Amino acid sequence: MYGNIESGQPRQGQEWGTGGPCGDKACSDLNPMEENPYEPLDPPITAPSPKHAPDPPVSPTWQSCPQDRLLLVGAVALGVSVLLNVFLLSLGTSKIAALTAALEDAEKLQPNSNMASRSFLLYNRAHNMCVEARGQQLSAAPCLPEAAAQRFQWLPGMRLWNAERRRCVTAAAELNLSVVTLQPCREDGRLQRWECGEGGLLALAGRRLYFNYGNNVQQTVMLYVGDREWSRWVVHGSDEELCTRSCQSRLGGFAWGLGVCFSLS
Template identity: 45%
Template sequence: MYGNMETALDTAWAAGEGCPHPPPDEDPYEPLDPSPPKGRPSPTAGTSVTLGTPRVTPRGALVALVALVALAVTLLLLLGTLGARRISDLEAALEAEKAKEPPPTAASPWFLLYNQHHSGCVVPSGQWLSLSHCDPSSPSQRFQWLPGGLLRHAGTGLCVASPWFLLYNQHHSGCVVPSGQWLSLSGCDPSSPSQRFQWLPGGLLRHAGTGLCVGATRDAPKPSSSPWFLLYNQHHSGCVVPSGQWLSLSGCDPSSPSQRFQWLPGGLLRHAGTGLCVGATRDAPAALVGLRPCQAGSRLQRWGCARGALLGLAGTALNFNFGHERQRRVLLYGGTGNWSRWLAHGSERDVCSKAYFLPCSQGWVFFRHSCYFFSSFAASWDNSRTFCWALGARLLEVDDSEEKALVQAQLRGPSWLGIRDSDREGTWSRGDGTALGPELSFWHPGEPNGGTRENCAAVGPDGLWADYPCETPLGWVCEGAP
């Protein structure tokens, strides 16, 4: 607005009235529209106004250019700083969200402990366990495996454990009792919690008074070798003995060093009379077995046991066998008959019961780089997977023909595999969710054929697969690391 504002509504603008106009080069309010407002006289009536391009000197242009460049650099630096700070903030937020995520489950799915003979499920009865009609919806009947072989009850959160007992030594006529942080012996008092112990799953021995478990200050040193024993074949009623550089069979004589063997670390079998180790000439059927200088890293000198007292070359399906060679020498053989089954003489146990150094636990079979457990009772697919999980293993996944041959040598009936197609019909996947390709499958002709009714796979004694309803009670095979 130009000039003074009058308060009277009837006062009109007049030329030359109001505030004096500054000279043209000092006017700070140059109007955007040079024409006067409609219906009002121009405050510069009678005066012509000329618009022109302002004069810019070369020095001014250079200053302006430098200022523009400086402004651009400043903006770029500011954007870079803000971008880096934004990325840093996003990374911090992502880490915070990760920290909020719950850790992966350390427990198996819930299940019911079912006894087929009694047609009932385990349920608490006070502090003890009993049997009742099965009710899958009841938390009082649900259990789950925890790491270490612990069996937890859903309704109480407590773990299954043995009853309390006293550790009694008959010779000293006393019971174990804590003495500070150590254990000692005292007169027995069944009413005293300080003398009560109980077994927990996994072989832990817990003290009632403190809730602590019995433990040693350090591991006892492992012996460098097992006791001596004789390799006895019950079918031939004879024991292994050297025959030149090879091995043969003879009548058993426990007093003779020529028939004594012992286990060394790594699955080596050392002969007492010579100090040499049992080894095969090659890992192939009909390869002769003899005595060689002991080599801890030799795969041809590493032995192990399978179910039924089978003694074989570890990591293969070839067994230590006597009876298939005309010159009565021990050789490697793919069969699993009585001629390949060996006991420690004077006992009913296999020769691996004398070993401390085998890569797998007693009752497991070592093959290549894994240990295998073949069940002796039947269960559903889910329960079988849970059993393997509790043993620190997983359900078997056959990867090649050699592993298939191992399974054929051990199985007595159909056993669950760790593959199923319950997520997507017709797409069989492993336990980790990866799809199973046709090149790694050993389906029986015509299988799988069960549609949506049979979503779990099992392997038979012939090594071939078939699909079954997942609730079918079948045997199962676990596979785990040594």
Template identity: 35%
Template sequence: MMMNLLYILLLVLWSAFNSTSSFLIYNKDHNKCVYAASAAVVLTAPCDASFSAQRFQWISSSRIISLAFNLCLGAEKIENWVKVILLPCNESDPGQTWECKDETLFGLKGHPLHLNHRNTDKKDMVLFTGTGVWSRWLIYGTEENLCSHGYQDHHEEGVSLFYICYSSSIAIGLVIMTVAVIVTTIRSKKDSITNPTTVTDND
């Protein structure tokens, strides 16, 4: 009973911590949201606010983290048509520093390269010099740009490191508790089979 309560508490903490300032990155023209299929594959898909692979959060004034992978949105090279992927968070990496350049245009800070849904059959995200509708992004469910839910604290490194450690700890705790609940359930079923209740027939 106590184990189940602890498990529920961890789920509540995880949900509350990740939902307060996270958001979906939405392209109005395509009517789709950015989706992290894996660390190496970032593309778009129909928006689903309950799907952690579509939820992102600012963890500094310029870095955005994927809640599903605890990795930062970025690119390995600062060049046109380079794929946008998820990378280990690094504040000094210019390929991970993002900014809003006008109301909806979103791209790398200090570079004429923008997050873009390329005009091909491929759905993966790239850096692109164009400033058209496919380089323009909103917070899903609003008319606000991505920076409207930006990072507020001035102690960027300390708090962002706290976020990564805290969320990772909760995730590990959930895994451990899940395994513990499964093991306990299996043992209970095994005991009920090996020690069946004896029924006395008084007739």
């Protein structure tokens, strides 16, 4: 009996408007849906998405400010300055110590007195030669009284030095045939101390090693055990022994005269 009625067609006497069977209003407005008694009224609690997760609480930490940074930089600069000052102080102390040692050595290299004898030439009669300084070497040469390289002086402590080179007559060793040269004067230089014997002998102090002409081509002065003519020296222009010009006298096996001494300054 309902087979000829289409669900989509209006019944007789019933008109549908343009809005459909419910008219201009939506059907949902006319027939509101009933609430589901089995559904909770409160909205479901869902876990927040990672995008909207709240930021984790920040633990309180020390945050620097410009003033704190300035204090830190100042402390570092002060520490570096202190270390630098300590380094410079230690460096200066070592340099001062080295300078003091150098000054002490320099004092040893200088005569312990500013007194010296009159200058004279060392003359050997056997060869008619005088001693001459050629650099640090001592050699026999024709006598030239006006040559400063041939003029010698006695210093306190029975040391001979060359007036031009301002260095002391020094034996290389306490050995026969050791050369005699000019070296810086030392207060403790036992190889720089000389003594006179009879007949013009000039010996290394305390040893029978004599200041000798040197029988060699260069005529280099040396120590020699022989005590004859080549080991005998006098003041040029006179018959005076060398020690008559010295600043000291001594009693004993060797005769030393007391010469006239004057200041080097």
